[in-house]
Amino acid sequence: MAMTLCETTAVGSHASSTTTEQVVGRYQDMVYAICVTHTQNRPDADDCFQEVFLAYHRKQPVCHDEEHLKAWLIRTSLTITRRVSSSSWRTRVRPMPEVDPPAEAFRFDQEELDDLLAALAGLGETYRSVIHLFYLEDMAVDQIADVLGIEPGAVKMRLSRGRTALREAMAKEDAHV
């Protein structure tokens, strides 16, 4: 039988000790990175960051091992960034791709990283999440497939298409500069 990822009702043993503060300590960088690459602006990333751990804190999912805890956090981060990046009716308007990033775009102090983040932002979430997990979290294709609940083949396809799209975006950028 397949192992359920994390249960929000407690059943079974708890393999790893997971007080919220420890979870925050271990995963704050991972969650924050997802929040930034998936919202591209600091206020939203900050909001999402808080919300992810508050969700953990409130739901207290019982995860059977560290991998499942990590997976739960990744999925929840993606869920919440999705929700926040288009949150509220006031702002619920589909951003036109050509006028995207919102008022408070996240900036690095290095132009090439800004460009890369912008290119990543232009990918669309389907590719962005896979690219993020592969490059920033160093996750293997199979792990990504597990976490996102898709076939490894689909991960490979998204990776490959995502890379191509990134290359194109960066090439245009270079040409423009």
Next chain:
Amino acid sequence: MSEQDEFSDQFHQMKELLTPSPDLVARLDQALRADPAGDVARPVDPAADAPRPAAAPQTTTPVTARKNTGPTRSTRPGAHRRPALALVAGGAASVVLAAAMVVGSVSTSPWGASPEYPIAPRERPVLTPVTTPVTHAVDAGDYQDVYRAVATSTQSSINYSFATRGLPVAPAAGGVVFAEDAGSQTWSPYTRTNQQVAGVSEADIAITDGSYLYIAKGRSVAVVAATGAGTRQVATIDTSGLTASGEILTGAVTDMVIDGTTLIVFLHGFTADADSWSAMSPQYISMQASTLKAAFFDISDPTHPTLDSVLSQSGTYVDSRVYDDRLYLISRYPVDTTRIQPTDPTTFVPLVDSGSGPVPVPYGDIVIMPRVDTASYVVVTATDIAQRSRTSEQAVLGAGDTVYMSTDNLYIASSQWWSTSDAPTIDIPGHGAYQGARTDIVRLSLNSGALSIDAQGTVAGTVINQFSLDESNGYLRVATTWNDDMTSWAPCAGLWVLDSSLNLVGSIPQLASNESIQSVRFTGDTAYVVTFRQVDPLFAVDVSDPKAPTVMSALKIPGFSTYLHPYSDTLLLGVGVDGDESGRTSGLKVSMYDVSDPLDVTQVAATPVAADSTEVSQDHKAAYVDTDADLVGFPTMAWSDSGSVPEGAYITTYTWNYLVFAWTGSQFTQKATLSLYSGAYEAAPTVATQGVARGMRIGDSFYLVTADTVSVYEMHTFTSIATVALTA
């Protein structure tokens, strides 16, 4: 693990830089401390008599201040022991506890930094003093005073400025588009936008004048004749053409308010960030919302709204109020400190356009707060609605964004989470000098539209929202959650009474210790304050004597209310989070309290609601409270994970509903569950996804409004009688 390619290095570099700031982690820490939900899962030694073992200072610190909280204390015997007891009681949590205890390496510190995984530097960040510390806000003597204050602000405003994400839905196509046809003008009782202060109107994204609905839909406003079964859209107002010189496009309609036959629509003008052009992909323009516009439409014939005028001011929308036929509009304007020029006020002073072009706010109308951490202004303008003419403007450099307006004064509160070495010291009665989180408050007199900034003051702690403030007979009452991080991390709920100069005249510094405020409502001379740690104390505080506020009662019930609404003179409605005796929270609840005897407040009814969250917790305007029809409604959202790993697909199901409850006088009965959306997020229609919906009643019909659809129900049976798809 992954093979290297041309992106690997850069992404790794990016990853190294993507760490949450200490400030953010500290805020999370605070939020988690304030959030009771997880208490049950925290390992605590159940045998220990002292409650929160490793955090001894928390239990010992604030005793001195308990003197005048006698009633509070007596109603909460043994409250400190609850965490330990709760642990054993909490069903699911006990498993976690057992495991945690076996592992043994777990720190017994409740939410303290564990040795293995330190969460955050606990040191208070020391910011360099920016200007000669002054204790009071000062009027700008000239623009150079303003320039100096902007230029020496310590933090980049970009990180903290108000974010507006209103972005366009469609290419600009100017003008106002009219639809044919007129609806019959009838009047019947209807729901007004939920407002804090009687007579002071607040804006919303779906509003009604009793005959027509005005619904924000991207850059348009849909006008709908609300005639029950015959409900139909009669006009569309397109605001996309309202760009001013230099603006590329307008954003989504942010808020709207009606006064008589005038509809005022708030939206932003966007300009391109020239600097970002080359840095972004060619197809990108970095846009910023630079100007807040108030567009005045004549709706004396709602089927033919006509644009009369547009007034604008720098910044993004914070809030607005309409009182006595005057519009008070508040924006927040972060200065781009990289571009300021000492000789050019337009680069560091907000601009206001009163109809004849944008001009900088005169320096005589600018006030500089004692500490300007962020080069950001709050701009307040007053406008005579009938005349469409601006009557005054004021700008405060360094102020925040919680707005409370009574019929005489407008208050702007800004909460600072962090203490700084040069922060003003606040003397908390019974506690002593305090330099922790604080709230700076500015009072502007309305003077019938001739705004003036008349007072500035500071209280300990942070406010949760506009309901934390209330004015009566010239006194401002403020409820905050404070904690003195010099001595303890335990939050305290405090209530402060300030005179018209915003000097403290009375207080209950520790209404509750180790508790955070969840909701506040003032009605007349009584303050209702909900705090939470394990169970939900609903405090009733007599604030009739400004110098001596006293606790009248403290009702303890599981869960906590995140929104309180005076239902009648004797009943108080609460919407919030459900929980059990152990403090474990689950789902939502709607409850009714009998407050006829403030010395003995009782819960007369409580109904659990199976959902994870409701927009009402963040926005009181999402609450439909209809005391004539005895109906209460609000949107809810639930999400659940299912599926399995590795074999099966993993699915998150989202369910957004609009729930309507009938109040029978003794209990709630669920009148209707109106589905907004259920299913996978990816498949959700764009508008339903956020579950943002408004319910309102006009006559015998109930209108459920989203940006896509108006659904009309017969209000007694809640049978559907019409559905109108809105067009932009």
